[in-house]
Amino acid sequence: MGVPLYFVWKCPRCGHHRPAPIDNLYVVCPKCGYMVYDRNRKHNPAPVHGPVHETDAKRVATILNNGGRIDELRIPKQLELSTFIH
Numbered sequence: 001m002g003v004p005l006y007f008v009w010k011c012p013r014c015g016h017h018r019p020a021p022i023d024n025l026y027v028v029c030p031k032c033g034y035m036v037y038d039r040n041r042k043h044n045p046a047p048v049h050g051p052v053h054e055t056d057a058k059r060v061a062t063i064l065n066n067g068g069r070i071d072e073l074r075i076p077k078q079l080e081l082s083t084f085i086h
Contacts, residue, residue, distance in 0.1 A: 004021050004022075005051035005052065006019045006021055006022060006052060006053065007049065007050035007051060007057070008047060008048050008049035008052075008057050008060050009036045009045070009048065010036075010045070011034050011036050012034070012045060013034040014029060014034065016030070016032065017048065017065050018030060018036070018061060019054065019060070019061045021054075022051050025038070025039045026038045048064070
């Protein structure tokens with residue numbers, strides 16, 4: 001089993017960003033309680049960032065929640081999934 005990868009989700013209701021493992025069945029916004037992602041739902045929003053390592057996802061979410069931009073950071077937009085699947 002490889003390293004768990006994370007997506008960063010943006011809540012469509014309040015705009016809060018939340019990192020969550022990519023294999024989560026659902027993702028709930030910790031700020032307003034809105035269900036951002038549900039694997040059983042047909043139409044889900046696309047994640048705003050990832051897949052990346054947990055630490056990078058947390059950094060990205062923190063920066064976005066503080067009103068910053070991530071394009072100037074040296075955080076990979078996406079990791080090659082095959083690297084972690086053995």
